[in-house]
Amino acid sequence: MQTGAAPDALRVDALAKRFAGGGGVVDVSMRLAAGSITGFIGVNGAGKSTTLRCILGLLTPDAGKVEMFGAAADRDARRRVGFLPEERGLFPRERARDVIAFHARLKGLEKAAAFHAADRLLERIGLAERRRARVGELSKGNAQRVQLLCALAHGPDLLLLDEPFSGLDPIAQGEVHSLFSEFRAGGGAILFSTHAMSAAESLCDRVVILAGGRTVFEGAVAEAAAASPHGAVVVTPDDGGLARAVAAVGGSLVPMATRIGEAARWRVTLPAEVTHPALMRALADQSVPIFAFEPIKSDLEGAFWRLASDAPPARAERKVA
Amino acid sequence: MNHPIWLIAGREFRAYVTTASFWVALAIGPLFTVGGMLAAGAQRPAQEQLVITAEAGAAWEARFSEAFPLSPAGRARMLEVLRGEGLAVQAAPPPQPRDPESFSRFLLVTLLWVTLVGSLGMLLQAVVRERANRALETLLSAARPLDVVLGKVLGVGSVSVLVVGTWLAAPASAALLAPGPALGALAGFADPLALARAAVIYLLAFGFYGFLTVAAGVMARDSADAQNLARPMFAVLLVAFFTTMAAATGAADKMSWLTFLPPFTPFMLLVRPAPLAVEVVAIAELAVATVLAGWCASEMLRRGVSPPRFRWPRLGRPKTSVRDY
Incomplete structure (x- = not known):
């Protein structure tokens, strides 16, 4: 992704970090170009937060390399990074304006500039009238927006955000989307972990999908979606009829759950050229009774499910005797 | 700063x-x-006392404190009286200096x-x-x-x-x-x-x-x-x-x-x-x-050191719990 003279904002190669109690990451790689937004996607426990902590230097990796802005990630480089941790923690007694300015000054901004930045950002996000309010007096969503502003106040070149949308209402999410877009337009790079596929799909240029402690996909969102086969979830009591219909259109079939009564739930995968109506026609030809038919589009969520389920586990799960 | x-x-x-x-x-x-x-810091007021002690069945002894309410002439007269009774009399020792x-x-x-x-x-x-x-x-x-x-x-x-x-x-x-x-x-x-x-x-x-x-x-x-x-x-x-x-x-x-x-x-x-x-x-x-x-x-x-975990030793047959799954 390195284009011309502009170095990647972030480059992670073969990062590994294992914990004594199990878990961690075994092989994570990614690149973030300046002026881009990258979604960091993975199931719970896949290692997203561990990766972010390693990038920030909060954890020392067992192996691998982290580079920022074309050089090894050192203290100076990390001062150009804004970070939003997964678990929000602010001094409840501090005033919103003070807490933003404090974080900006920690990253090197002078006092006057820090307070100016705090005022500007609070104005920008519609919290100007609450600048004197203590954090403990703010609603959860507003406190979270204040914490996001803490990450932005010193004018970073790279934002690392752990679940930035959790706890935000749709209006607040829209504001954050717009903030991110502004940040990208200004040449900044964002890496954010999320479980919200729709947010990742609408906002991100690229996605990194993590499964079993490994990077299983890195690329453009459209590329990920294209890699996801489309199909449908079908609930029917006629397994034989369904199998014949699917075979007739060149698809494949996977049971999704144990039988409920006489019916079973199947995940049908179709070739790219076969449409949903074509599958329905094939089912009708075989006189297959359909209790439910739910189309699966070729999108990021589909890609995520396929990649996450295909990945080997990071560690052997305990077997129950 | x-x-x-x-x-x-x-x-x-x-x-x-x-x-x-x-x-x-x-x-x-x-x-x-x-x-x-x-x-x-407050000084205790000097006690007004006359101490008379008997030494193991022998002679008597009397001591005045500094604050004893008699003029020097009065004290001298009193001592004379006491000596007349056969008592050994001496002045009270100076108070112990405080640190x-x-x-x-x-x-x-x-x-x-x-x-x-x-x-x-x-x-x-x-x-x-x-x-x-x-x-x-x-x-x-x-x-x-x-x-x-x-x-x-x-x-x-x-x-x-x-x-x-x-x-x-x-x-x-x-x-x-x-x-x-x-x-x-x-x-x-x-x-x-x-x-x-x-x-x-x-x-x-x-x-x-x-x-x-x-x-x-x-x-x-x-x-x-x-x-x-x-x-x-x-x-x-x-x-x-x-x-x-x-x-x-x-x-x-x-x-x-x-x-x-x-x-x-x-x-x-x-x-x-x-x-x-x-x-x-x-x-x-x-x-x-x-x-x-x-x-x-x-x-x-x-x-990010975590505290050491202590586990009670298991006695008898190992039991399974929800955490094992």
């Missing part, structure tokens, strides 16, 4: 001094110190102990609160672990200095306004060198115990964990205080070796001045221990 240490220290300081409860507690302290000073600095030393030791116990509790909470809600991660993404440790100890230490300063300023002001007995009780604070020595010992003591507290806070997952981990340290503080009190009341020679044990060093040095060589070695040792404690706290913060 934009260094992370100062910024973190300033935030910790403001977190405490902007509460009403802090100012209430701050105002109560001087009442105790002034009261204690007046009680200790004017003993109260100052006692006050310093007590203040050190009280401020340590109070401030270390605040420091522990400051670390645990941020560790529990992961706010420490935000700090550590912008500052070195050592900066965070120093900032927190310095911030809470400044609160402690404010408290000690107020508690000492009150009796000092009282002594200036009402010289005499009160000033006598504060004789130990008159020497700037002695004050500087006490300040160094205070700083080292706070640093040593402060860094240990941060280390305990870093290891804890929550407040209950933190209190359990810090309990041995507070027990040591309690033992140090009572040991020091015992040393002050006469057992100092037997306990002089405690001067070289860092947890006890500040108390022992404050309660009983030692020879210069001993003081220098003990203070140097305390300084080294303080630096080591700071390094340990910083490393533990960097590594």
Whole structure:
């Protein structure tokens, strides 16, 4: 992704970090170009937060390399990074304006500039009238927006955000989307972990999908979606009829759950050229009774499910005797 | 003043001094110190007494106190009468001279102990609160672990200095306004060198115990964990205080070796001045221990050390539980 003279904002190669109690990451790689937004996607426990902590230097990796802005990630480089941790923690007694300015000054901004930045950002996000309010007096969503502003106040070149949308209402999410877009337009790079596929799909240029402690996909969102086969979830009591219909259109079939009564739930995968109506026609030809038919589009969520389920586990799960 | 240490220290300081409860507690302290000073400094009125003693069935003896309410002529006449009765009579011995600095030393030791116990509790909470809600991660993404440790100890230490300063300023002001007995009780604070020595010992003591507290806070997952981990340290503080009190009341020679044990060093040095060589070695040792404690706290913060887990041994047939699945 390195284009011309502009170095990647972030480059992670073969990062590994294992914990004594199990878990961690075994092989994570990614690149973030300046002026881009990258979604960091993975199931719970896949290692997203561990990766972010390693990038920030909060954890020392067992192996691998982290580079920022074309050089090894050192203290100076990390001062150009804004970070939003997964678990929000602010001094409840501090005033919103003070807490933003404090974080900006920690990253090197002078006092006057820090307070100016705090005022500007609070104005920008519609919290100007609450600048004197203590954090403990703010609603959860507003406190979270204040914490996001803490990450932005010193004018970073790279934002690392752990679940930035959790706890935000749709209006607040829209504001954050717009903030991110502004940040990208200004040449900044964002890496954010999320479980919200729709947010990742609408906002991100690229996605990194993590499964079993490994990077299983890195690329453009459209590329990920294209890699996801489309199909449908079908609930029917006629397994034989369904199998014949699917075979007739060149698809494949996977049971999704144990039988409920006489019916079973199947995940049908179709070739790219076969449409949903074509599958329905094939089912009708075989006189297959359909209790439910739910189309699966070729999108990021589909890609995520396929990649996450295909990945080997990071560690052997305990077997129950 | 934009260094992370100062910024973190300033935030910790403001977190405490902007509460009403802090100012209430701050105002109560001087009442105790002034009261204690007046009680200790007040001279007892001389007793009016005539002491007559019998020595093992032999001669009688009588002694006047200085304040006995008779003129010299009256005393002489009274003695004549007593001698006429065959008693051996002598003047009362002069009163034992008081050590004017003993109260100052006692006050310093007590203040050190009280401020340590109070401030270390605040420091522990400051670390645990941020560790529990992961706010420490935000700090550590912008500052070195050592900066965070120093900032927190310095911030809470400044609160402690404010408290000690107020508690000492009150009796000092009282002594200036009402010289005499009160000033006598504060004789130990008159020497700037002695004050500087006490300040160094205070700083080292706070640093040593402060860094240990941060280390305990870093290891804890929550407040209950933190209190359990810090309990041995507070027990040591309690033992140090009572040991020091015992040393002050006469057992100092037997306990002089405690001067070289860092947890006890500040108390022992404050309660009983030692020879210069001993003081220098003990203070140097305390300084080294303080630096080591700071390094340990910083490393533990960097590594995110968790407390050791204790598991009860399983007896008999192993049982399965929900956690096994």
